[in-house]
Amino acid sequence: MASYKEFHKRSIEQPDAFWGEEAKLIDWHKPPQQICDYSRPPFVKWFVGGETNLCHNAVDRHAAARPNDRALIYVSTETNEEKVYTFAELKSEVMRMAAIMQSLGVGKGDRVLIYMPMIAEACFAMLACVRIGAIHSVVFGGFASGSLATRIDDAKPKLIVSSDAGMRGGKAVPYKHLLDEAINLAQSKPGKVLMIDRGLDKAFNKVAGRDVDYATLRAEHMNADVPCTWLESSEPSYILYTSGTTGKPKGVQRDTGGYAVALAASMKHIYTGFAGETYFATSDIGWVVGHSYIIYGPLIAGMATVMYEGTPIRPDAGIWWQIVEKYKVNVMFSAPTAVRVLKKQDPAYMKKYDLSSLKHLFLAGEPLDQPTHEWIMGELKLPVIDNYWQTETGWPMLSTVRGIEDTKIKFGTPSFPVYGFNLKIFREDGTECAPNEKGIVGVVPPLPPGCLSTVWGDDDRFVKTYFSLFKEPLVYSSFDWGIRDEENYHFILGRTDDVINVAGHRLGTREIEEAVQGHSAIAEVAVVGVADQLKGQEPVAFAVVKDAARIATLELREALEKEVKKTVDESLGAIARPKRVHFVTGLPKTRSGKMLRRSIQALAEGRDPGDLTTIDDQSTLEQIRQALAG
Numbered sequence: 001m002a003s004y005k006e007f008h009k010r011s012i013e014q015p016d017a018f019w020g021e022e023a024k025l026i027d028w029h030k031p032p033q034q035i036c037d038y039s040r041p042p043f044v045k046w047f048v049g050g051e052t053n054l055c056h057n058a059v060d061r062h063a064a065a066r067p068n069d070r071a072l073i074y075v076s077t078e079t080n081e082e083k084v085y086t087f088a089e090l091k092s093e094v095m096r097m098a099a100i101m102q103s104l105g106v107g108k109g110d111r112v113l114i115y116m117p118m119i120a121e122a123c124f125a126m127l128a129c130v131r132i133g134a135i136h137s138v139v140f141g142g143f144a145s146g147s148l149a150t151r152i153d154d155a156k157p158k159l160i161v162s163s164d165a166g167m168r169g170g171k172a173v174p175y176k177h178l179l180d181e182a183i184n185l186a187q188s189k190p191g192k193v194l195m196i197d198r199g200l201d202k203a204f205n206k207v208a209g210r211d212v213d214y215a216t217l218r219a220e221h222m223n224a225d226v227p228c229t230w231l232e233s234s235e236p237s238y239i240l241y242t243s244g245t246t247g248k249p250k251g252v253q254r255d256t257g258g259y260a261v262a263l264a265a266s267m268k269h270i271y272t273g274f275a276g277e278t279y280f281a282t283s284d285i286g287w288v289v290g291h292s293y294i295i296y297g298p299l300i301a302g303m304a305t306v307m308y309e310g311t312p313i314r315p316d317a318g319i320w321w322q323i324v325e326k327y328k329v330n331v332m333f334s335a336p337t338a339v340r341v342l343k344k345q346d347p348a349y350m351k352k353y354d355l356s357s358l359k360h361l362f363l364a365g366e367p368l369d370q371p372t373h374e375w376i377m378g379e380l381k382l383p384v385i386d387n388y389w390q391t392e393t394g395w396p397m398l399s400t401v402r403g404i405e406d407t408k409i410k411f412g413t414p415s416f417p418v419y420g421f422n423l424k425i426f427r428e429d430g431t432e433c434a435p436n437e438k439g440i441v442g443v444v445p446p447l448p449p450g451c452l453s454t455v456w457g458d459d460d461r462f463v464k465t466y467f468s469l470f471k472e473p474l475v476y477s478s479f480d481w482g483i484r485d486e487e488n489y490h491f492i493l494g495r496t497d498d499v500i501n502v503a504g505h506r507l508g509t510r511e512i513e514e515a516v517q518g519h520s521a522i523a524e525v526a527v528v529g530v531a532d533q534l535k536g537q538e539p540v541a542f543a544v545v546k547d548a549a550r551i552a553t554l555e556l557r558e559a560l561e562k563e564v565k566k567t568v569d570e571s572l573g574a575i576a577r578p579k580r581v582h583f584v585t586g587l588p589k590t591r592s593g594k595m596l597r598r599s600i601q602a603l604a605e606g607r608d609p610g611d612l613t614t615i616d617d618q619s620t621l622e623q624i625r626q627a628l629a630g
């Protein structure tokens with residue numbers, strides 16, 4: 001087999017031959033006439049003229065060949081339910097849902113907004129949409145009405161699929177009043193709202209003439225037989241908004257054929273997940289990981305996928321590993337934040353279960369610091385692979401590619417540019433950085449299959465947001481700051497917005513955070529740059545300690561602050577030393593677990609924290625305020 005380096009080179013130099021080969025991993029109703037049409041840069045169309053359907057590839061083709069194999073494994077530790085659907089059963093449920101949607105007037109090109117908890121019906125709804133060529137827009141369940149209203153106005157859905165409530169930590173979190181508020185706020189009104197009544201909120205409001213009941217309609221469509229609508233490869237499959245960490249979320253528009261091929265190829269080369277095996281991604285369907293690696297990727301590969309409603313530590317910190325043992329999970333995908341949660345728990349939970357089915361664990365979404373990477377890999381005694389990607393790209397841009405070559409895993413780095421991505425690190429003048437020189441992570445277009453086709457309804461914003469980094473050359477900007485070493489391992493140093501300029505030295509927040517994490521008492525930390533008259537900016541750290549006893553008194557706090565500063569001095573030098581290390585018990589994050597550094601920074605500079613519609617826990621901001629005041 002070719003080395004990974006050659007594999008990557010071929011993907012960039014001979015994209016037609018390369019992707020023409022990968023396209024064979026999916027079923028085409030009509031084969032593509034042209035592999036790549038890049039006649040209108042930076043817009044690219046993959047597999048032009050080809051006709052296919054995501055639901056056919058994810059469900060029907062497996063239901064035909066292996067009807068009784070497991071497809072969807074639904075586990076809820078919130079309601080204590082578990083249910084396994086075979087491919088044949090999944091197909092029937094999806095056809096029922098598709099028939100219901102059609103009966104409510106939904107057809108090809110119509111948008112359907114899905115605002116739902118992690119229940120099997122959410123999966124049916126997504127697959128039903130793509131089956132009939134409707135465009136889904138999944139909005140994270142429990143988002144406040146304001147965020148939801150903005151997304152309703154952007155996507156203008158004909159139908160909204162929702163539920164009475166989600167569950168978190170054993171308590172029902174009612175959704176319906178948020179949805180009603182959002183619809184009131186929005187300019188664009190959906191024709192119908194399809195309600196999946198879980199019986200969790202008995203008193204939810206039903207709007208006559210608009211709200212319809214899923215169970216009633218399902219009973220009417222038990223024998224539904226809805227064929228797949230064949231779509232041209234570039235026709236949209238879904239809209240998904242970015243996490244909103246840096247500001248107003250962008251509506252990513254995904255195509256159909258390119259996405260199917262990209263995911264099928266990633267399952268083979270990156271995740272090495274095959275038909276008959278089981279995949280468990282701990283994310284939520286509201287995020288891109290949920291789209292690509294709870295729903296579409298594993299199912300397209302013919303794998304069973306675990307859909308988990310619950311937290312990583314309830315009923316106890318062994319729950320994930322219990323699921324791995326019970327369902328013989330082969331590939332697992334999670335996020336560094338979740339691993340840091342486990343790190344604060346007793347590791348004995350991981351040793352209680354038989355994890356021998358598991359081949360590897362992938363982590364993505366935030367920088368994976370070296371101490372956490374080393375810890376989880378040591379506990380699991382398995383390869384733990386850092387994946388770097390974005391909602392925009394739909395699948396990893398940096399990863400090791402173990403289906404091709406068993407390259408060494410280095411701690412603290414997501415490794416190499418993935419095939420298809422001509423990823424480079426750029427200086428501000430548009431030239432390429434040398435090894436060990438910091439710069440902006442960019443991709444030379446065309447973007448490979450699976451990436452965003454455009455910003456929904458706004459081609460201009462697509463070009464201006466992502467492709468205006470330099471006049472020349474044309475480059476897709478990731479808005480992340482990075483560096484690569486002599487062996488071509490790439491490190492993400494933070495977002496370009498978060499780069500701290502201390503007396504002319506540019507430091508990524510992530511570099512300093514990594515150094516602070518190097519102190520054994522620290523569980524988690526956020527570093528932000530704060531304006532300083534003399535130095536331009538100075539780093540300030542907000543840290544969570546593993547053991548509260550370490551900061552029980554003022555003396556202990558001061559002693560620990562000194563030690564942490566010393567740790568930074570030793571690993572990065574005094575230039576990176578935080579001016580202050582404040583101790584808090586939690587940090588402000590988005591619902592998807594991303595640190596809201598812009599809000600922390602704003603507070604530290606005495607400004608307004610800005611748009612907080614995606615924040616997970618408001619009280620963390622109060623802690624930052626208090627830490628700054630004290």
Ligand code: ATP
Binds near residue numbers: 243248592594
């Ligand atoms: P928005 O674009 O709306 O501000 P966001 O960038 O957080 O929100 P996502 O698309 O969910 O939205 O996140 C992608 C970003 O997450 C990347 O650009 C990068 O900053 C960060 N990220 C993802 N994976 C990694 C990783 N493995 N290492 C470091 N950073 C990562």
Ligand code: MG
Binds near residue numbers: 242246390479
């Ligand atoms: Mg982003």
